[in-house]
Amino acid sequence: xxxxxxxxxxxxxxxxRLGEFTTKWGVSKTPMFMPVGTQATVKTLNPEELKDAGANxxxxxxxxLWLRPGEDIVKKAGGLHQFMNYKNGPMLTDSGGFQxxxxxxxxxxKEEGVYFKSHIDGSNxxxxxxxxxxxxxxxxADIIMSFDECPPYPATYEYMKNSVERTLRWxxxxxxxxxxxEQALFGIVQGGEFEDLRRYSAEETVKIGFDGYSVGGAAxxxxxxVQYKEVEYATKYLPEDKVRYLMGVGDPxxxxxxxxxxxxxxxxxxxxxxxxHGNAYTRNGKINLRNQKYKExxxxxxxxxxxxxxxxxTKAYIRHLLISEEVLGQRLLSIHxxxxxxxxxxxxxxxxxxxxxxxxxDDFKEKxxx
Amino acid sequence: xxxxxxxxxxxxxxxxRLGEFTTKWGVSKTPMFMPVGTQATVKTLNPEELKDAGANxxxxxxxxLWLRPGEDIVKKAGGLHQFMNYKNGPMLTDSGGFQxxxxxxxxxxKEEGVYFKSHIDGSNxxxxxxxxxxxxxxxxADIIMSFDECPPYPATYEYMKNSVERTLRWxxxxxxxxxxxEQALFGIVQGGEFEDLRRYSAEETVKIGFDGYSVGGAAxxxxxxVQYKEVEYATKYLPEDKVRYLMGVGDPxxxxxxxxxxxxxxxxxxxxxxxxHGNAYTRNGKINLRNQKYKExxxxxxxxxxxxxxxxxTKAYIRHLLISEEVLGQRLLSIHxxxxxxxxxxxxxxxxxxxxxxxxxDDFKEKxxx
Numbered sequence: 001x002x003x004x005x006x007x008x009x010x011x012x013x014x015x016x017r018l019g020e021f022t023t024k025w026g027v028s029k030t031p032m033f034m035p036v037g038t039q040a041t042v043k044t045l046n047p048e049e050l051k052d053a054g055a056n057x058x059x060x061x062x063x064x065l066w067l068r069p070g071e072d073i074v075k076k077a078g079g080l081h082q083f084m085n086y087k088n089g090p091m092l093t094d095s096g097g098f099q100x101x102x103x104x105x106x107x108x109x110k111e112e113g114v115y116f117k118s119h120i121d122g123s124n125x126x127x128x129x130x131x132x133x134x135x136x137x138x139x140x141a142d143i144i145m146s147f148d149e150c151p152p153y154p155a156t157y158e159y160m161k162n163s164v165e166r167t168l169r170w171x172x173x174x175x176x177x178x179x180x181x182e183q184a185l186f187g188i189v190q191g192g193e194f195e196d197l198r199r200y201s202a203e204e205t206v207k208i209g210f211d212g213y214s215v216g217g218a219a220x221x222x223x224x225x226v227q228y229k230e231v232e233y234a235t236k237y238l239p240e241d242k243v244r245y246l247m248g249v250g251d252p253x254x255x256x257x258x259x260x261x262x263x264x265x266x267x268x269x270x271x272x273x274x275x276x277h278g279n280a281y282t283r284n285g286k287i288n289l290r291n292q293k294y295k296e297x298x299x300x301x302x303x304x305x306x307x308x309x310x311x312x313x314t315k316a317y318i319r320h321l322l323i324s325e326e327v328l329g330q331r332l333l334s335i336h337x338x339x340x341x342x343x344x345x346x347x348x349x350x351x352x353x354x355x356x357x358x359x360x361x362d363d364f365k366e367k368x369x370x
Numbered sequence: 371x372x373x374x375x376x377x378x379x380x381x382x383x384x385x386x387r388l389g390e391f392t393t394k395w396g397v398s399k400t401p402m403f404m405p406v407g408t409q410a411t412v413k414t415l416n417p418e419e420l421k422d423a424g425a426n427x428x429x430x431x432x433x434x435l436w437l438r439p440g441e442d443i444v445k446k447a448g449g450l451h452q453f454m455n456y457k458n459g460p461m462l463t464d465s466g467g468f469q470x471x472x473x474x475x476x477x478x479x480k481e482e483g484v485y486f487k488s489h490i491d492g493s494n495x496x497x498x499x500x501x502x503x504x505x506x507x508x509x510x511a512d513i514i515m516s517f518d519e520c521p522p523y524p525a526t527y528e529y530m531k532n533s534v535e536r537t538l539r540w541x542x543x544x545x546x547x548x549x550x551x552e553q554a555l556f557g558i559v560q561g562g563e564f565e566d567l568r569r570y571s572a573e574e575t576v577k578i579g580f581d582g583y584s585v586g587g588a589a590x591x592x593x594x595x596v597q598y599k600e601v602e603y604a605t606k607y608l609p610e611d612k613v614r615y616l617m618g619v620g621d622p623x624x625x626x627x628x629x630x631x632x633x634x635x636x637x638x639x640x641x642x643x644x645x646x647h648g649n650a651y652t653r654n655g656k657i658n659l660r661n662q663k664y665k666e667x668x669x670x671x672x673x674x675x676x677x678x679x680x681x682x683x684t685k686a687y688i689r690h691l692l693i694s695e696e697v698l699g700q701r702l703l704s705i706h707x708x709x710x711x712x713x714x715x716x717x718x719x720x721x722x723x724x725x726x727x728x729x730x731x732d733d734f735k736e737k738x739x740x
Contacts, residue, residue: 040690044697047682069665069690077668077686085682295439298447312417312455316447320410320439327414327697 001142001184003211005030005243005264011355015235015262018352021243023090023142030243030264031348033255033341034059034092035271039068040084042338043272044331047086052308053335054342056089057143059267062135063099063127067120071138079140090142092267095132095174095188098216098248101150109149111166129174137180144178145214146171148188153221160192164201171208184211186245189234192217193226198233212243215263219249228257235262252281252344252368256361259348271337276330278322281340285368289333294319301332307339308332371512371554373581375400375613375634381725385605385632388722391613393460393512400613400634401718403625403711404429404462405641409438410454412708413642414701417456422678423705424712426459427513429637432505433469433497437490441508449510460512462637465502465544465558468586468618471520479519481536499544507550514548515584516541518558523591530562534571541578554581556615559604562587563596568603582613585633589619598627605632622651622714622738626731629718641707646700648692651710655738659703664689671702677709678702 005021019030034057035042035050042050042058050058060080065071077083080091100107104116104125113128132147148167151160167190178185187210191197205213215234218227231246238244243265246258250268258266271281278290282302289301300310301318309318309332321329351360375391389400404427405412405420412420412428420428430450435441447453450461470477474486474495483498502517518537521530537560548555557580561567575583585604588597601616608614613635616628620638628636641651648660652672659671670680671688679688679702691699721730 039694039696040687041696041698044701046698046701064694068694069686073666073686073690076666077684083684083687083690085687296443296446314447314453316439316443317410317453317455320443320453324409324434324438326409326411327700328411328416330697331414331416 001182001211003143003184003243005212005241007240009352011352011357013355013358014260016259016352016357017262017264018349019243019264025087025089025142028056028090029349031255031259031345031352032056032265033250033345034265034267035338036061036267036269037084037086038269039064040074040080042334043276044327044334045272047084047088049308049331049335050086050338051088053338054346055338057092057265058086058089059092059094060139060141061096061099062093062132062139063096063103065093065139066096066135067118071135075138075140081140092143093136093139093141093145094247095136095145095147096127097132097148098150100127111169129170130177133174133178133185137178137183140180141183143184143186143212146174146185146187146210148190148216150217150220151190151192153192153217155192157194157197160190160194160197164190164197168201168204168208171205175208175210186210186212186214186243188214188216188247189238190217191230191233193222193230195229195233198230199237202234202237206237206239210242212245213238214245214247216247218246219251219254224254224257227254228261231258231261231263238262250341252341253361253365255341255344256348256357256364259352260357260361271341272334275333275337278329278333280333281337283364283367285370289315289319289329290322291319301336302340305336305339305343307336309336371552371581373513373554373613375582375611377610379722381722381727383725383728384630386629386722386727387632387634388719389613389634395457395459395512398426398460399719401625401629401715401722402426402635403620403715404635404637405708406431406637406639407454408639409434410444410450412704413646414697414704415642417454417458419678419701419705420456420708421458423708424716425708427462427635428456428459429462429464430509430511431466431469432463432502432509433466433473435463435509436466436505437488441505445508445510451510462513463506463509463511463515464617465506465515465517466497467502467518468520470497481539499540500547503544503548503555507548507553510550511553513554513556513582516544516555516557516580518560518586520587520590521560521562523562523587525562527564527567530560530564530567534560534567538571538574538578541575545578545580556580556582556584556613558584558586558617559608560587561600561603563592563600565599565603568600569607572604572607576607576609580612582615583608584615584617586617588616589621589624594624594627597624598631601628601631601633608632620711622711623731623735625711625714626718626727626734629722630727630731641711642704645703645707648699648703650703651707653734653737655740659685659689659699660692661689671706672710675706675709675713677706679706
């Protein structure tokens with residue numbers, strides 16, 4: 001599927017760009033942040049809460065849905081959107097590659113694909129480029145991803161070179177079997193911290209030809225400085241007229257820095273994961289609501305935040321819920337954290353409009369890390 | 371506070387009555403079912419979901435709030451309604467008596483009150499009629515309860531007689547210290563399965579004089595036949611013009627049978643507790659959504675149910691959420707189960723209007739237990 005991506009405005013000072021793409025769910029504005037609904041649900045939230053928190057595209061994980069409930073059940077339900085009743089925007093499924101490399105046990109990478117054991121019941125499983133695309137075709141998300149190897153960090157140049165080559169062969173194989181014309185298929189640029197490998201991976205992936213391009217293997221343990229370089233090494237060689245997606249990156253400052261390096265889409269489990277541990281983003285830095293000092297703090301998590309949690313509840317109440325292990329506490333912080341990131345993306349888009357993203361970044365950093 | 375309870379219609383065939391009472395939150399229709407928000411939250415749900423599920427009065431537990439976050443914090447927040455942002459109806463706090471007897475460890479019942487150990491950290495605690503009312507005054511619910519002993523079941527006649535006498539003395543002491551004129555104070559009828567003790571407890575409690583009357587110590591292990599008798603033994607001697615509340619009873623059939631014996635209000639943790647184990651009420655009996663047979667069942671939990679879960683999601687999806695340990699599954703079933711009971715109460719009220727509650731009960735039982 002052609003995503004009909006349009007670049008509306010480009011910065012004269014950095015690689016940031018304002019864009020939009022259109023699917024049957026309407027117009028999606030970029031740069032954007034996608035919340036992650038690993039098992040066909042963004043943890044603790046319902047679809048209306050996602051909408052209210054400013055979410056548009058929601059990501060779900062092929063690996064998890066393949067194991068439970070199985071792609072055939074999702075297909076019978078009418079696809080992912082129908083299954084989880086998400087109607088507020090497009091959906092994207094990843095390829096399962098990252099989960100195989102991070103969750104699965106005893107993996108054995110062969111040319112044909114990866115043999116490994118299920119993290120749920122230890123059963124023997126096999127995932128290949130063809131299998132990943134076949135599963136994603138059935139899941140029916142609007143955007144699907146090529147099956148890649150997410151290499152360990154750090155990896156030697158030699159390892160990374162072989163891995164990049166294999167990921168390219170896998171990308172071709174996946175594209176060949178992609179059979180659902182309603183789904184956009186993205187290629188993935190790997191290459192770790194090596195500039196020439198990132199360039200090679202980007203150029204060769206573009207030659208194969210995809211509806212959009214991802215930068216993978218970032219934020220896997222390297223420093224932020226290295227991460228930003230990795231992004232630059234890749235985006236420089238990606239076509240202007242295709243969406244660029246930085247996978248698994250969601251630290252607030254990285255959303256700004258990534259945008260300045262030409263990224264259009266980000267995703268990360270962080271906003272919901274840190275919520276479950278009592279953490280909330282604020283423009284003045286992360287805070288932990290379990291802290292004793294919020295016991296009698298009857299102000300919202302963040303002044304001026306328009307999210308449901310901040311409009312209706314106090315820090316003292318949310319702290320009570322967290323300490324008492326009540327799910328509503330995690331829900332409220334998940335809503336706040338997602339809204340924090342979607343608001344940040346709104347600000348980022350505004351600052352691309354006025355080409356003031358660098359000043360915005362400096363101001364953001366000063367307050368966030370003070 | 372005078373609840374301004376009005377009986378609108380009485381059955382000619384049984385003790386059921388249609389009524390309403392008025393608080394600053396508006397008119398509350400009886401008979402009604404109250405969901406339980408133990409720790410100032412009905413588990414997994416937010417206030418809007420309670421409203422949508424047809425809830426009006428919400429109960430919260432004095433014992434739990436006393437331990438966490440403490441009644442002073444709730445008071446500083448502006449009271450329970452403000453603290454948890456519940457604005458859709460009145461709130462009720464129990465006395466803590468039941469929790470002391472069911473949760474607390476090493477309890478020692480004395481005339482002055484009960485010495486026991488916290489179920490959270492084992493610390494030494496003491497709760498008395500005066501202390502319970504003082505805490506409830508600070509929590510600020512619209513309806514508060516006298517501190518009673520909830521005796522073990524079975525108990526000897528001798529034990530129960532002494533317990534009833536002590537509970538009466540405690541009721542007097544509590545009434546004397548009740549200092550918040552905006553809160554209605556209810557008395558509690560105990561007496562177990564003994565007809566004369568229930569009568570004695572009811573008559574003596576009425577002599578002390580309360581804004582409403584509860585039947586306590588029911589559904590503590592006795593058969594349903596005995597439970598219904600216990601209710602009858604009490605309600606016969608309670609004034610027509612005061613609200614009657616059967617504590618801790620929420621099995622669907624018990625709501626009908628209790629209403630037929632003159633009860634106006636019920637509460638129970640069951641709808642949310644069974645939801646957390648994957649169970650849902652339906653008019654055709656309870657079902658467990660974890661069951662394999664719902665794997666590809668793309669129909670709602672209950673046809674014709676107007677709850678959020680049934681209008682938007684399928685059994686197959688809810689089963690997937692439960693099996694994958696996703697909180698949204700518990701949320702959806704909690705909503706459905708509360709709505710099931712509030713719909714049942716709506717039907718009960720309609721059938722009092724037409725004086726057909728007995729036929730309704732027979733029909734309900736036939737389908738529910740078939």
